[in-house]
Amino acid sequence: MNCDEWFEKLYQILDADLSNKAVWKDLQDHMKGCQPCWDRFEFEKRIKARLKDSCGKESCSETIRARIKALFKK
Numbered sequence: 505m506n507c508d509e510w511f512e513k514l515y516q517i518l519d520a521d522l523s524n525k526a527v528w529k530d531l532q533d534h535m536k537g538c539q540p541c542w543d544r545f546e547f548e549k550r551i552k553a554r555l556k557d558s559c560g561k562e563s564c565s566e567t568i569r570a571r572i573k574a575l576f577k578k
């Protein structure tokens with residue numbers, strides 16, 4: 505898995521609240537050898553937790569995704 509694939513999977517699993525154990529294991533395996541992705545994961549978790557209060561609905565995940573992707577493109 506490269507970092508782009510990892511990033512896509514991260515969103516799948518964040519949307520599902522880490523309920524997909526197989527995907528989650530793949531993500532963890534990658535993070536163990538990739539510090540930038542580990543940092544991203546911590547960042548995503550904080551953003552998601554922060555936005556959850558004001559959002560709370562499924563439809564918000566698209567907004568969050570677009571916002572975070574914009575951040576990383578800078």
Ligand SMILES: [Zn+2]
Binds near residue numbers: 510540541
């Ligand atoms: Zn990576």
